[in-house]
Amino acid sequence: AQTVTQSQPEMSVQEAETVTLSCTYDTxxxxxxxxxxxxxxxxxxxxxxxxxxxxxxxATENRxxxxxxxxxxxxSLKISDSQLGDAAMYFCAYRxxxxxxxNKLIFGTGTLLAVQP
Amino acid sequence: EAGVVQSPRYxxxxxxxxxxxxxxxxxxxxxxxxxxxxxxxxxxxxxxxxNEEAVDDSQLPKDRFSAERLKGVDSTLKIQPAxxxxxxxxxxxxxxxxxxxxxxxxxxxxLTVV
Numbered sequence: 229a230q231t232v233t234q235s236q237p238e239m240s241v242q243e244a245e246t247v248t249l250s251c252t253y254d255t256x257x258x259x260x261x262x263x264x265x266x267x268x269x270x271x272x273x274x275x276x277x278x279x280x281x282x283x284x285x286x287a288t289e290n291r292x293x294x295x296x297x298x299x300x301x302x303x304s305l306k307i308s309d310s311q312l313g314d315a316a317m318y319f320c321a322y323r324x325x326x327x328x329x330x331n332k333l334i335f336g337t338g339t340l341l342a343v344q345p
Numbered sequence: 346e347a348g349v350v351q352s353p354r355y356x357x358x359x360x361x362x363x364x365x366x367x368x369x370x371x372x373x374x375x376x377x378x379x380x381x382x383x384x385x386x387x388x389x390x391x392x393x394x395x396n397e398e399a400v401d402d403s404q405l406p407k408d409r410f411s412a413e414r415l416k417g418v419d420s421t422l423k424i425q426p427a428x429x430x431x432x433x434x435x436x437x438x439x440x441x442x443x444x445x446x447x448x449x450x451x452x453x454x455x456l457t458v459v
Contacts, residue, residue, distance in 0.1 A: 261445065263447055270452055271434060271436075271452050271453040271455070272450055272451065272452045272453070273436065273438070273448075273450035274450075275447040275448075275449075278446065278447055319387050321387075325445075331393065331401070332378070332390045332393060332401065333378075333388075333390070335387025335388050335389070336387050337385070337386055337387050338385075338386075338387055
């Protein structure tokens with residue numbers, strides 16, 4: 229079974245600085261997707277960025293980028309120019325691409341990011 | 346677009362009482378998911394629907410939990426009777442087909458069982 233591990237329960241960053249959140253996962257599959265979701269106090273999970281395992285190029289979305297190391301099974305999120313609105317819980321998630329019962333997101337335990345003004 | 350709508354936002358009940366949560370997915374999304382998020386944890390899948398068919402309910406505690414998605418649109422998740430350990434946030438999500446581009450989540454229902 230696949231697992232997702234986030235080893236940083238909490239992180240803090242100064243406004244306008246850069247922070248990196250870590251995520252590792254365990255799988256024997258070669259075809260999958262990885263996601264980072266943001267969960268503010270409103271509880272809604274908001275998709276931040278998505279990476280296909282077959283794409284070697286790291287995904288970027290404005291101030292958010294990932295460092296995807298497939299061999300190391302590592303998927304870290306970098307937030308540049310941090311803003312107060314970035315403060316939230318961040319979850320790393322895995323989804324198999326083999327269809328059927330594998331169509332589900334498997335989440336890590338989350339990293340609580342605080343942004344200091 | 347209204348997004349995934351869930352109600353109620355909060356619910357407090359006594360143990361052994363029944364409770365129901367409602368979810369209306371994004372129009373056109375044929376796949377609907379119910380997740381449970383315990384305090385300090387990531388969400389875990391309870392059940393997944395493709396249209397009106399429950400295609401993965403392996404993690405649903407069937408002795409007390411039930412769900413339905415009539416007509417393949419909105420869905421209801423029920424707990425009867427509730428236990429103290431059921432206190433959690435219940436999240437609903439929807440996606441097009443397999444969800445290759447991620448799922449859209451609602452704001453969840455926070456259930457407290459006392």
